Amino acid sequence: MPEPQDTEVRQLDARSLRGLAHPLRMQLLDALRFGGPATASQLAEKLGESSGATSYHLRQLAAHGFIEDDPERGKGRERWWKAAHRGLGFDDSLLVDADPAVRGAAHLYLHEVATTQTRDLSTWLGTRADWPEDWNRSWDMSSATLRLTPQLTRELTQKMHELIATYRDRCTDADAADTAQVRLHTHAFPLTTDQETPR
Template sequence: MDEPEKPKTRQLDARSLRGLAHPLRLELRRALRLHGPATASMLAERLGESSGATSYHLRQLAAHGFVTDAPERGKGRERWWRVVDDGISFDEGLVPDADPATRGALDVLMHEAVANHAREMTTFVATRHDWLPAWSSQSTDLSDYTLRLTPTEAAELIAKMHALIDSYRGREEPDATAVRIHTHAFPISTD
C-alpha cells in the first residue's frame, strides 16, 4: 500500500500571520478548504457577506499566498479561487513576540479557531439524529481526557496523533463522508 501523501502545511511568519488574521479571511479560507474552489459571489452567498467584501479579502489572501486563481474553473470574466495549502502552523517565535500587532493577530487566529471548532461541534450535536443509524456513538466522539504530561511528552503525543490522522488521508471508500477531527492539547490548572 502506498504511503499517504503528507499534507502541505504553511508555516506562518509575522507578516503572513497579520495578513491572515481577520475573521472573514479565516472564514473564506476555511470555506475554500471544505468546499473546494469558488467565486467571490458564491462565497458571499455561502457566508452571508457582500461580494465586494469577499472579493477584497480574497485579494488580500492572494497577496499573502493563501489562495490563488483556479483558472481551469472560470468562464469569461468569472474568477475562481482555491486554497493553496492543506493547513497552517505558526513559528513558536511568534508566541512571545513583543510586537502588539503580531500578538493581536495570533490572538485573532487562535480565538477564531476555537470558535469554529465550537460551531462545528454544536452543529453536529444539533443535527446528530440526521446521521443515524450509520453514525452512531461508535463512529463519533466528543471525549475529553486529562493526563499528567511534561511539555516533551505532550509534544510526543501530539506528533503521534497527527501521524495517525495522516495515515487515513487519501482514502476514497465509496460510502465515505467528510469527517472533521479536532484535537486540543493544553495545560490546565488543577489548583
C-alpha cells in the same frame, strides 16, 4: 499543528499571519479548503456576507498567497478561487514576537481557530439526525485528563498527529457514497485547579 515535513501545509510567518488574522478571511479560506473552488458571490451567499466584502478579503488572501485563481473554472465573468495549500502551520514563537501587532494577530488567529472548532462541533450536534445511522455510531466527543510533564505532552501530541497522518490517504475515492470529510480536533493544555497554580 500539522505533521512535520508536510509540503502541502503552509507555515505561517509574521507577514502572512497579519494578512490572514481576520475572522472573515479565515472563514473564506476554510470554505475554499473544505468546500472546494468558489466565486466571491457564492462565498458571500454561503457566509451571509456582501459580495463586496468577500471580494475584498479574497483579494487580500490572494496577495498573501493563501488562495489562487482556479484556471479550470475561471472562464466566465466571475473569478473562481481555490485554496493554495491543504493546511496551515502555526509556530508558537509568533506569540512572543517583538512586534505587538504580530502578537495581536497571533492571539486573534488562535482564538478564531478555537471559535471555528466549537462552531464545527455545534453544527454536527445540531444536524447529526440528518446523517445515516452508521455515522451516528462513528462520531466521538470525549476528553481525558492525564498528569504529564511538558515533554510527555509533546510526545503524546506528536504521536496523535502521526496516527492521524496514516489515515490521510486511506479513502482515495472522494465520490464514494459512504465517505465524508471527517473533522478531527486535538487539544492538549494544562489545567489550573483550586489546589495548583501555574509554575
